[in-house]
Ligand SMILES: *[C@@H]1O[C@H](CO)[C@@H](O)[C@H](O)[C@H]1NC(C)=O
Ligand SMILES: *[C@@H]1O[C@H](CO)[C@@H](O)[C@H](O)[C@H]1NC(C)=O
């Protein structure tokens with residue numbers, strides 16, 4: 001309330017109605033009205049503050065977007081049997097694929113919809129296989145699972161002279177995988193993009209035709 005209006009208002013009706021009694025009651029009425037308005041203002045402010053506190057509490061608890069996590073459950077190799085005992089020339093015509101079983105755990109109260117899932121397999125820094133997953137979603141507080149099939153470009157692996165030495169000395173081929181799941185979590189009106197990545201190292205045991213020594217590291221980028 002500023003002082004100017006307090007001084008101006010009682011004067012305004014006084015110039016129209018010269019009766020001093022009415023002018024006095026008007027002033028009293030104005031004071032009452034002003035008090036009432038002040039009460040409303042305080043009431044409104046307190047209510048707004050309470051609502052704001054509730055909303056902020058919800059935003060930082062229930063509606064806070066938490067990081068989903070990805071996990072590599074299993075890796076399988078297909079077609080490896082055709083490699084054993086064959087020479088380099090025959091290898092060029094074989095198809096080896098790796099099936100990467102990945103689960104996405106969503107800790108949020110809302111669905112995590114992902115559209116961009118990829119897994120790359122590296123052999124000594126060179127991409128030897130790429131897979132793109134289908135779009136999907138992890139329901140609130142649930143885990144969704146998917147299989148990504150990576151076709152291995154064996155010619156790229158054979159281009160590395162170290163491969164045959166690795167196979168003959170240890171019977172193991174060390175590869176690295178890079179998995180990336182990108183999507184969004186929408187809680188009420190808040191939409192948040194989340195990308196989770198995972199790097200794993202593993203060894204392909206040639207004689208067992210299986211994967212062993214899997215070691216993964218996760219990173220989340222909001
Ligand atoms: C490998 O896969 C390609 C198609 O992706 C196919 O044309 C070819 O015949 C396959 N080779 C073998 C040895 O299975
Ligand atoms: C999917 O991710 C790749 C990088 O891994 C990026 O280049 C591409 O633009 C993304 N696609 C969509 C639809 O987000």
Ligand SMILES: *[C@@H]1O[C@H](CO)[C@@H](O)[C@H](O)[C@H]1NC(C)=O
Pocket residue numbers: 101145146147
């Ligand atoms: C992934 O593949 C494995 C083995 O082939 C199978 O048991 C599993 O049900 C598959 N998972 C999904 C989500 O398709």
Ligand SMILES: *[C@@H]1O[C@H](CO)[C@@H](O)[C@H](O)[C@H]1NC(C)=O
Pocket residue numbers: 170171172205206207208
């Ligand atoms: C490969 O797997 C076989 C059978 O599981 C195992 O006996 C052998 O020790 C493994 N090789 C290496 C180098 O770990």
Ligand SMILES: *[C@@H]1O[C@H](CO)[C@@H](O)[C@H](O)[C@H]1NC(C)=O
Pocket residue numbers: 178197198199217218219
């Ligand atoms: C995975 O490896 C890439 C390089 O290929 C690196 O940029 C990224 O930070 C690594 N991520 C994790 C979680 O280690």
